[in-house]
Amino acid sequence: MKSKSSPHFSAFTIKFNGQADRIVTDVRLFPAFDPQSYKTPPYPAFSTKALWDTGATKSVITDATAKSMNLVAVGRTKVSHAGGISESNTYLVNIFLPNNVGVAGVLVVEVNNIVGDFGAIIGMDIISGGDFAITNVGGETWMTFRTPSIAHIDYVADAIQVRFAGTPRNAPCPCGSGKKYKQCHGVASTP
Numbered sequence: 123m124k125s126k127s128s129p130h131f132s133a134f135t136i137k138f139n140g141q142a143d144r145i146v147t148d149v150r151l152f153p154a155f156d157p158q159s160y161k162t163p164p165y166p167a168f169s170t171k172a173l174w175d176t177g178a179t180k181s182v183i184t185d186a187t188a189k190s191m192n193l194v195a196v197g198r199t200k201v202s203h204a205g206g207i208s209e210s211n212t213y214l215v216n217i218f219l220p221n222n223v224g225v226a227g228v229l230v231v232e233v234n235n236i237v238g239d240f241g242a243i244i245g246m247d248i249i250s251g252g253d254f255a256i257t258n259v260g261g262e263t264w265m266t267f268r269t270p271s272i273a274h275i276d277y278v279a280d281a282i283q284v285r286f287a288g289t290p291r292n293a294p295c296p297c298g299s300g301k302k303y304k305q306c307h308g309v310a311s312t313p
Contacts, residue, residue, distance in 0.1 A: 131272055133266065133267065133268035136265045136266075138265075139261070140262070141258050142256075142265075145174040145256065146174070147174065147219065148169065148220055149169070149220075152166075152167060153191065153193060153216075154214035154226065155226075157226050163216070168191045170241035170242055173244070174244045174254075174265070176246060180229070181230045181245040181248055182232070182245065183213065183230050183231075188213060191215075195212060195213060196213060196214050199231060201231055211231075212229055217244075219267070225269070229247075252268050253272070254266075254267050291303055292304065
């Protein structure tokens with residue numbers, strides 16, 4: 123369901139053949155700048171791959187990425203990871219996801235080089251700022267993301283609508299509750 127006033131949003135969809143075991147997309151990174159003050163970025167882009175990780179609280183960049191970008195640390199923070207707890211540098215960057223979906227002023231954490239072909243991880247600080255979904259249909263994995271979040275995605279409501287399609291609103295609800303359909307599953311907000 124869309125909100126009453128839909129703000130301008132940016133979005134992209136990535137398609138993978140087969141069932142993807144991880145979501146990796148292209149990203150462009152810049153030292154942080156105010157996008158309202160510049161029509162084009164004042165710094166050259168650093169292009170790399172990014173792993174999307176819902177288990178990561180914050181977005182991260184590798185130490186090699188930070189070095190390649192000549193970033194200056196803005197602070198340090200403690201980081202919990204599989205090897206325990208360590209202290210790492212933090213940096214402010216602007217991140218451009220596919221289709222020029224931009225996120226400005228992201229405080230990223232530096233980590234040692236990661237096994238894999240990516241120099242960044244997109245964490246929940248970015249993912250939870252929008253709508254994120256992964257589907258597997260017809261031999262393809264699709265990942266889609268939009269920001270800001272403009273609507274709730276409710277697969278339960280979709281399933282109920284399909285399951286009870288064609289049920290007259292005044293008929294008994296097919297779920298067996300004894301209520302009329304319109305007072306039970308016919309109400310969009312009631313699962």
